Amino acid sequence: MTLVGELVRSVPPESTQQVVGYPSLFLLVVFGSLVPVVPTGALVSSAAVVAFHHTAPFALLMVFAVASCAAFLGDVGLYALGQHGSHSPHGSRWLARLRARAAPERLARAQHQLREHGVLVLVLSRLVPAGRIPVMLACLLAAMPLRRFIRGDLPACLAWAATYQLIGLLSGSLFRSAWQGVAMAIALTVVLGAAPAVWRRIRPARGEGGS
Numbered sequence: 001m002t003l004v005g006e007l008v009r010s011v012p013p014e015s016t017q018q019v020v021g022y023p024s025l026f027l028l029v030v031f032g033s034l035v036p037v038v039p040t041g042a043l044v045s046s047a048a049v050v051a052f053h054h055t056a057p058f059a060l061l062m063v064f065a066v067a068s069c070a071a072f073l074g075d076v077g078l079y080a081l082g083q084h085g086s087h088s089p090h091g092s093r094w095l096a097r098l099r100a101r102a103a104p105e106r107l108a109r110a111q112h113q114l115r116e117h118g119v120l121v122l123v124l125s126r127l128v129p130a131g132r133i134p135v136m137l138a139c140l141l142a143a144m145p146l147r148r149f150i151r152g153d154l155p156a157c158l159a160w161a162a163t164y165q166l167i168g169l170l171s172g173s174l175f176r177s178a179w180q181g182v183a184m185a186i187a188l189t190v191v192l193g194a195a196p197a198v199w200r201r202i203r204p205a206r207g208e209g210g211s
Helices: 003-010 013-034 040-052 059-087 093-101 104-117 120-127 132-141 146-174 178-210
Strands: none
Touching: 013 040, 013 059, 040 059, 040 146, 040 178, 059 093, 059 132, 059 146, 093 132, 104 120, 104 132, 120 132, 120 146, 146 178
């Protein structure tokens, strides 16, 4: 029996999950904020389910703190990269990717909302599926200073982490097994993410049917 094996076996499973889980959650949420292809909301909800079934104190608080901090750092990093691209003569691949992921009509709506409501739109953009990138791009095109963006993005990330953690808590409370709660949390986040797109498709059909 090696010394490493003995050390690993001597660590309680729950503690091992925390040591591995929190850094993994942090890195994945940061990466998902920089490269918007990772379902970060589902990750936070799943982590909340696991924390709900843990006996360790402050597990849920740790999930909230890690998720909100990671989302905030990812947002600020992506915005800083976008600012660099907007001032660079050669442009930026990050800014180009942001433009490619924002539909023209959604960008126009985000610009209008930004003019009407200011940084408050940042809070709502984090809660609306696929709303973060158009609003961030609108802020970049409006040349919003980084400090002002940070003031609006901080409460946005806190509200986002709290919302998806509540989804995890709801899912975890419905089942005794953590994996069942995780499955429910992922299903709920998928439904919430797909709901706006489905609604946009149904709404024109209703309009045509009523005309």
